[in-house]
Amino acid sequence: MKIFAKLYATLRKFAPPDNELGEFFEVEFNGATISDLIEQLGFTPEQARIVFVNDSQTSDLSSTLTNRDRVVIFPPVGGG
Amino acid sequence: MSKVLRINMSDLGHKWETLPKKYETLAGRAFTSAVIHNEVDPTCHPLREKNKFVIAPGLLAGTMAPSSGRLSVGGKSPLTGGIKEANAGGLTATRLGYLDLRGVIIEGAPPVETKDWYSIYIGKDTCEVKKTNDYAGMGLYELIGKIWKAYPSKPGIIGCGIAGQRLHKGAGVFGNNVENTDPGRYAGRGGLGAVLGSKRIIAIISDASSGSRPEAKDKDRFEKGRKAFKDALDNHALTGRLNNEKGEPYGALKNYGTNVLQNILNEAGALPTRGFRTGRFEDAAKISGEAVHDLVDKTRKKFGDKAEGKYGHACHPGCVIACSNVVPYEKTGKAHVSPLEYETAWALGTNLGIGVLHDVAEMNRICNDLGLDTIEAGNAIAMFMESGLIDFGDGSAAIELLKNGYHPESAKGALVCSGALTAGETLGVCRIPVVKGQALPAYDPRPIRGIGVTYATTTMGADHTAGYTIAAEIVGIKGKVTDPKAIDKAELSRTFQATTAYIDSTGYCLFIAFCVLDDDSGFNGMLDTVNGFLGKDIDIGEYGMAILKNERAFNKGAGFTAKDDRLPEFFHTEPLPPHNVVFEVSDEEIDAVFKDM
Numbered sequence: 001m002k003i004f005a006k007l008y009a010t011l012r013k014f015a016p017p018d019n020e021l022g023e024f025f026e027v028e029f030n031g032a033t034i035s036d037l038i039e040q041l042g043f044t045p046e047q048a049r050i051v052f053v054n055d056s057q058t059s060d061l062s063s064t065l066t067n068r069d070r071v072v073i074f075p076p077v078g079g080g
Numbered sequence: 081m082s083k084v085l086r087i088n089m090s091d092l093g094h095k096w097e098t099l100p101k102k103y104e105t106l107a108g109r110a111f112t113s114a115v116i117h118n119e120v121d122p123t124c125h126p127l128r129e130k131n132k133f134v135i136a137p138g139l140l141a142g143t144m145a146p147s148s149g150r151l152s153v154g155g156k157s158p159l160t161g162g163i164k165e166a167n168a169g170g171l172t173a174t175r176l177g178y179l180d181l182r183g184v185i186i187e188g189a190p191p192v193e194t195k196d197w198y199s200i201y202i203g204k205d206t207c208e209v210k211k212t213n214d215y216a217g218m219g220l221y222e223l224i225g226k227i228w229k230a231y232p233s234k235p236g237i238i239g240c241g242i243a244g245q246r247l248h249k250g251a252g253v254f255g256n257n258v259e260n261t262d263p264g265r266y267a268g269r270g271g272l273g274a275v276l277g278s279k280r281i282i283a284i285i286s287d288a289s290s291g292s293r294p295e296a297k298d299k300d301r302f303e304k305g306r307k308a309f310k311d312a313l314d315n316h317a318l319t320g321r322l323n324n325e326k327g328e329p330y331g332a333l334k335n336y337g338t339n340v341l342q343n344i345l346n347e348a349g350a351l352p353t354r355g356f357r358t359g360r361f362e363d364a365a366k367i368s369g370e371a372v373h374d375l376v377d378k379t380r381k382k383f384g385d386k387a388e389g390k391y392g393h394a395c396h397p398g399c400v401i402a403c404s405n406v407v408p409y410e411k412t413g414k415a416h417v418s419p420l421e422y423e424t425a426w427a428l429g430t431n432l433g434i435g436v437l438h439d440v441a442e443m444n445r446i447c448n449d450l451g452l453d454t455i456e457a458g459n460a461i462a463m464f465m466e467s468g469l470i471d472f473g474d475g476s477a478a479i480e481l482l483k484n485g486y487h488p489e490s491a492k493g494a495l496v497c498s499g500a501l502t503a504g505e506t507l508g509v510c511r512i513p514v515v516k517g518q519a520l521p522a523y524d525p526r527p528i529r530g531i532g533v534t535y536a537t538t539t540m541g542a543d544h545t546a547g548y549t550i551a552a553e554i555v556g557i558k559g560k561v562t563d564p565k566a567i568d569k570a571e572l573s574r575t576f577q578a579t580t581a582y583i584d585s586t587g588y589c590l591f592i593a594f595c596v597l598d599d600d601s602g603f604n605g606m607l608d609t610v611n612g613f614l615g616k617d618i619d620i621g622e623y624g625m626a627i628l629k630n631e632r633a634f635n636k637g638a639g640f641t642a643k644d645d646r647l648p649e650f651f652h653t654e655p656l657p658p659h660n661v662v663f664e665v666s667d668e669e670i671d672a673v674f675k676d677m
């Protein structure tokens with residue numbers, strides 16, 4: 001299935017080199033869950049601190065993705 | 081034995097006092113709020129002789145504890161009419177720590193007919209109030225250069241700019257940065273720059289050249305704690321070192337600064353855009369921390385050694401988090417402004433619909449030069465846009481509007497320097513984002529309600545730093561991210577507010593919280609530094625609540641009631657896209673935060 005992914009901050013290095021900051025890139029996804037996606041993108045669940053699926057924040061990395069889902073992932077970040 | 085310096089601007093005299101026993105453990109915000117509570121009539125006019133301006137370095141300022149050089153300033157706020165503490169980095173806290181000064185209390189005011197301007201020089205057992213009319217009316221970039229030329233011993237400098245000298249309520253207290261290239265270390269909020277202006281003071285110069293590093297009472301405990309705490313900060317993915325072992329970006333704050341939040345809040349749909357109309361800004365990424373990081377790298381590649389852009393820049397000596405930055409001009413690689421913080425990029429960018437990094441940096445620079453709080457100034461400009469006088473998204477018009485602040489004859493300039501409430505009411509705007517007269521910062525309270533409870537209930541007026549519930553609600557510090565709707569907002573906000581008051585007193589930067597909430601060895605190390613320094617154990621919660629009690633009592637005396645602990649009406653009635661939610665915390669729940677105070 002197709003997933004649209006967006007990575008920020010220190011995770012940007014796992015996006016394709018031509019991916020513009022703040023834009024989705026397409027992933028031909030072979031797995032089922034958010035954890036699978038993270039593995040396919042090349043990093044670990046510990047590096048994924050803040051995750052949004054279709055605009056909603058989630059902490060359950062075992063939840064299943066469906067075709068054309070939009071997944072946004074941040075590492076631990078903060079400030080203010 | 082620590083001392084207190086008391087300066088009377090009515091007769092330009094001063095005296096040195098021994099630190100009273102009851103203030104023995106108080107420093108930073110605990111000190112400023114205790115003095116204001118104990119010595120200032122809460123009903124006084126904030127810009128006349130009965131108000132006081134209190135300066136207090138954090139407890140550990142000047143020690144080797146990491147990231148511990150924050151400075152608190154306090155007084156009765158001309159913006160809110162209540163108590164105010166604002167804090168910042170810079171050089172002054174460490175300098176005062178070296179002089180063994182727990183606080184400087186400035187009281188009285190020269191006679192109203194006075195036309196003279198003064199500056200205060202503080203050295204080891206010396207204090208001089210000097211007439212410095214040649215410092216008046218100039219931009220702050222020029223001023224700090226001039227002061228350091230006269231005092232080559234690298235003093236800390238704080239003071240007020242043109243906005244404060246004209247008693248405008250949006251005036252912040254500037255501080256020089258470590259390199260003295262910039263007056264951008266702001267204790268920005270609450271109009272305390274105008275309190276200095278009302279006392280006819282432009283600069284306070286702290287020279288520690290004959291001072292010495294403060295020593296802990298229990299040196300072993302302090303040293304053990306310091307090392308453990310530094311390791312924890314260095315290893316945390318948020319506060320940690322610049323690169324990992326492969327040379328790739330590691331610590332988020334060091335690489336992207338506080339403005340790493342721009343994209344998160346945007347993705348969360350909680351980034352207040354165009355005057356709090358929507359929660360998403362289509363150009364957020366262009367003015368984000370990642371964009372600044374890329375610009376710095378790009379200009380370094382192009383201009384080599386001549387490039388002045390930076391990330392991982394420390395706001396005070398000994399800061400290991402180093403979340404500050406220097407934004408370069410794209411065309412020349414020279415420094416444009418430092419720092420560009422999240423709140424500023426939001427206030428002068430997103431909030432105005434301006435997605436051009438150069439324009440945002442330019443407005444930040446003008447605010448720093450005029451001596452203005454960027455959050456208040458950005459919200460004031462938004463009121464001009466709300467009223468239709470200029471368009472949302474028009475960067476050139478916003479820059480021109482802000483430049484009016486230099487001209488004493490410009491009513492628009494006076495208005496843009498006077499805060500969102502004064503500007504909004506004058507221009508006929510009916511949706512003004514303020515609590516207790518202070519403009520909201522960069523988190524919309526409709527989708528993130530805990531921060532809304534903090535905005536409503538903090539003694540400071542709308543202030544995110546007073547109880548940063550975002551750490552739990554969005555960032556997921558301390559365990560897994562819970563559903564924001566499920567958290568008890570009153571409990572969450574109260575705990576964060578008390579803990580924050582403690583941190584604001586230690587000299588530690590608030591951002592250590594991200595690490596200590598996650599890492600027990602860091603937390604215990606931090607406690608060991610504070611308790612080892614004092615030679616006695618203090619309880620975080622009790623210490624923090626005692627500060628809040630002083631502040632609540634002052635505000636009560638100034639006339640504040642429960643009805644002041646409320647968000648503006650439109651947050652309850654206008655749903656915020658994309659989640660289309662309103663602020664749904666009941667008045668009862670808000671009043672429960674401080675029900676016994």
